[in-house]
Amino acid sequence: MPRTSSRSRVTSHEVALKAGVSQSTVSRVFSGRAGLSQATRERVLAVARDLGYKPNAIARSLSTRRTRIVGLVSSHMTNPYFPTVLQAFTQRLHELGWKVLLLSAGKSEDVDELLPEVLAYQVDGLVIASGSHGRRMTQEAQRQGLPVVLFGRYALDSGVSAVSCANYEGGREVADAFLDAGHRRLAYVGGLEDTSTNLDRRRGFIERLAERGVSDCRVERGIFTYQGGYEAARRLLESPQPPDAIFCANDIPAFGVLDAARDLGVKVPEELSVIGFDDIPMAQWSGYSLTTVRQPVEAMIEASVGLLLEHIETPGAGSVVRFLPGTLVWRRSARLRR
Amino acid sequence: MPRTSSRSRVTSHEVALKAGVSQSTVSRVFSGRAGLSQATRERVLAVARDLGYKPNAIARSLSTRRTRIVGLVSSHMTNPYFPTVLQAFTQRLHELGWKVLLLSAGKSEDVDELLPEVLAYQVDGLVIASGSHGRRMTQEAQRQGLPVVLFGRYALDSGVSAVSCANYEGGREVADAFLDAGHRRLAYVGGLEDTSTNLDRRRGFIERLAERGVSDCRVERGIFTYQGGYEAARRLLESPQPPDAIFCANDIPAFGVLDAARDLGVKVPEELSVIGFDDIPMAQWSGYSLTTVRQPVEAMIEASVGLLLEHIETPGAGSVVRFLPGTLVWRRSARLRR
Numbered sequence: 293m294p295r296t297s298s299r300s301r302v303t304s305h306e307v308a309l310k311a312g313v314s315q316s317t318v319s320r321v322f323s324g325r326a327g328l329s330q331a332t333r334e335r336v337l338a339v340a341r342d343l344g345y346k347p348n349a350i351a352r353s354l355s356t357r358r359t360r361i362v363g364l365v366s367s368h369m370t371n372p373y374f375p376t377v378l379q380a381f382t383q384r385l386h387e388l389g390w391k392v393l394l395l396s397a398g399k400s401e402d403v404d405e406l407l408p409e410v411l412a413y414q415v416d417g418l419v420i421a422s423g424s425h426g427r428r429m430t431q432e433a434q435r436q437g438l439p440v441v442l443f444g445r446y447a448l449d450s451g452v453s454a455v456s457c458a459n460y461e462g463g464r465e466v467a468d469a470f471l472d473a474g475h476r477r478l479a480y481v482g483g484l485e486d487t488s489t490n491l492d493r494r495r496g497f498i499e500r501l502a503e504r505g506v507s508d509c510r511v512e513r514g515i516f517t518y519q520g521g522y523e524a525a526r527r528l529l530e531s532p533q534p535p536d537a538i539f540c541a542n543d544i545p546a547f548g549v550l551d552a553a554r555d556l557g558v559k560v561p562e563e564l565s566v567i568g569f570d571d572i573p574m575a576q577w578s579g580y581s582l583t584t585v586r587q588p589v590e591a592m593i594e595a596s597v598g599l600l601l602e603h604i605e606t607p608g609a610g611s612v613v614r615f616l617p618g619t620l621v622w623r624r625s626a627r628l629r630r
Numbered sequence: 631m632p633r634t635s636s637r638s639r640v641t642s643h644e645v646a647l648k649a650g651v652s653q654s655t656v657s658r659v660f661s662g663r664a665g666l667s668q669a670t671r672e673r674v675l676a677v678a679r680d681l682g683y684k685p686n687a688i689a690r691s692l693s694t695r696r697t698r699i700v701g702l703v704s705s706h707m708t709n710p711y712f713p714t715v716l717q718a719f720t721q722r723l724h725e726l727g728w729k730v731l732l733l734s735a736g737k738s739e740d741v742d743e744l745l746p747e748v749l750a751y752q753v754d755g756l757v758i759a760s761g762s763h764g765r766r767m768t769q770e771a772q773r774q775g776l777p778v779v780l781f782g783r784y785a786l787d788s789g790v791s792a793v794s795c796a797n798y799e800g801g802r803e804v805a806d807a808f809l810d811a812g813h814r815r816l817a818y819v820g821g822l823e824d825t826s827t828n829l830d831r832r833r834g835f836i837e838r839l840a841e842r843g844v845s846d847c848r849v850e851r852g853i854f855t856y857q858g859g860y861e862a863a864r865r866l867l868e869s870p871q872p873p874d875a876i877f878c879a880n881d882i883p884a885f886g887v888l889d890a891a892r893d894l895g896v897k898v899p900e901e902l903s904v905i906g907f908d909d910i911p912m913a914q915w916s917g918y919s920l921t922t923v924r925q926p927v928e929a930m931i932e933a934s935v936g937l938l939l940e941h942i943e944t945p946g947a948g949s950v951v952r953f954l955p956g957t958l959v960w961r962r963s964a965r966l967r968r
Binding site: 321322333337341361364374375378379382383386391392393394395396407408411412413432435518522547548550551552554555573574577578579580 | 773856889915
């Protein structure tokens, strides 16, 4: 096969000479950086092909000590929120000349199981986008001096940089929205117990209710799927004192809540207001039209990439936890202020 | 930083000696392969940390000429069908000791734009999961002797291996389902014009209708989003001769069709039957309950991974295009046979 026999024989210098460009132009073509004309790229690729030139990012990484690969560690990839994040991350890093090595835990697996491989692949930095866990991986990465940024959550006790939505404030804003619209029988349908997202949203919601004199709020715990939301809503709505407003920690269970209300003949928003959190694309679908707190995903990704590259360039500069505010997006699932 | 100063000083031999295991055990811990006790793994990791050992998969790849990385090329990652595929691929390759390097085109970008980088990263093989395009990348990979498998579509003129759902047969089955239920006013709401998936589903549907004497089928082209499906359904349902059965090339636009029907007061399935294709998780949500053709995703991934590894082990063994049958999953959105 040509791939084996011609490997490493031709140099980028020869390609540059024959294509009539500088060696750095050849290198820029193969590292995918911007700022070259289509014609130049095509010519370099054609010459490279003719000569059988094999660019080798891996060999290059041994001389520069940079792989220009960022590891993205995740679990729960089947959450519809995830592709948006993955897409934006990959695209942003790509624009900056970096690649993403995807390290994903299986359904039942802890992301910590991936630790040995993460270390073996010599990534330059790590973004951990898993909802929970990853404590050992984070500690080990720190010991190795490998830059890490937590995405979408934080761990104040770890000394690790993180970028998160301002979930506590988001929860408070939802409490105000419900109370301003005249709701008094409230419920919270919430996510995983060990995630900062869920805990902050719930705390913000319940504390703000209490500040405004509403101390009674029913809580359904550990709900983060459509089916879980559907069943929680049936329990709540068929109870003797059904709530007239439900705050869901995420959009996905909120869709389950809305479908349960529809199946039970409970009118939204006349008899029940529902507010979610995330603003995934489906929230605007006509069948749901979900009022929800939008996470500033683009800004969160921009901040995470910025932090990570900063940590890569300047090791030992200390950690940063950045909270970016969400926005309450009003649609038809919640009653407006009276 | 320890990461820089101690790099490459300690060998796996020293780690093995101190941990009291063989060198191959150390290598197995760091390549993430199965079959080691938790205790052994922990001990090796602890010793490696004490000694400041840096495993280096990349340096290793230069001696074995294998990176054990598979590039997964995709676009349109925001389709909810994608995370399921990505999750399963990553997990399956991970079980086999391989990693996934994710190469994703931006929203407006052709995946071919990624070509120089794909070549530079020296992946051992390539899975192209993009709905369309990628022709130049495929050709270039072939020229370089780099194994490629197309996932979810095929290109018979390219001589490249592929694994696809049997889309033509799926389309025929939907035609039979509609005709058996007594529908005669039919419409097809379809995907991208240059994808084998869309073309085969449409051809199967329309040819089977014709075989059974129904030559009239309205076609809405280029529809692959929720919004596109919603608008196409409004056009069709508000026309003088509205269809009573709509086959959507994918589930996502089918949800748009169902919401449009709901907004127009058209009863499903009494006045309109809708069938989709894919069976993404939302199809079973109570708000949609979509009858759809399920793609055998697990089997397709198993077949793709198998084919790719076969091509990596045995270069030049010829290409294979494998079609795996889908299954019509009946839910509430379509009328059953009378």
